[in-house]
Amino acid sequence: MVDSAHGHSWDLLAWHGLCGAAMLAMVLVTLPSWTVLVGPAVFGLGVAWAALHVVRRDRSAAYARVGLCCAAMLVMLVPGWSTGRHASMPGMTMTTSTGPTPLAFAVALVMVGVAFVGLRRVLVPELGARSRTGSLAEAVVAVAMATMLAGVA
Numbered sequence: 001m002v003d004s005a006h007g008h009s010w011d012l013l014a015w016h017g018l019c020g021a022a023m024l025a026m027v028l029v030t031l032p033s034w035t036v037l038v039g040p041a042v043f044g045l046g047v048a049w050a051a052l053h054v055v056r057r058d059r060s061a062a063y064a065r066v067g068l069c070c071a072a073m074l075v076m077l078v079p080g081w082s083t084g085r086h087a088s089m090p091g092m093t094m095t096t097s098t099g100p101t102p103l104a105f106a107v108a109l110v111m112v113g114v115a116f117v118g119l120r121r122v123l124v125p126e127l128g129a130r131s132r133t134g135s136l137a138e139a140v141v142a143v144a145m146a147t148m149l150a151g152v153a
Contacts, residue, residue: 015046015066019073020141023148026076039077046070065114065138072145075107082149100151108149115142 022039025031031039050067053060075081082104100108118139122132 043073111146
């Protein structure tokens with residue numbers, strides 16, 4: 001199931017789009033209380049979906065990267081797992097001064113690595129990226145995730 005025009009599987013595009021939309025919502029609006037349950041459930045499913053593809057059939061690094069993005073969303077959405085300034089969920093405040101949890105900081109470092117891989121795939125054509133635009137978008141999303149997880153203002 002590959003979009004032949006861009007070389008991306010529809011599910012990879014959908015998960016990345018969902019991560020981006022969720023981050024945008026976290027920044028722009030106060031999320032309703034039901035997102036405390038639904039958000040982690042959705043992105044937990046995303047982690048499982050990606051792991052299934054990596055382990056069973058695809059073994060693609062793209063699925064590993066989307067799994068890491070979903071894991072980062074999970075850390076951002078579960079109350080108490082991240083204390084960065086990005087949170088606009090009930091019970092979380094935009095002005096926390098305690099900084100990120102060790103888990104959030106570790107995941108932020110992983111996302112910096114994902115961003116580096118994406119950017120490298122854009123700048124080094126010999127790596128065979130199916131879509132340089134997709135790799136650039138992945139790098140941008142990973143940097144945004146790292147920034148939100150680390151609580152950078």
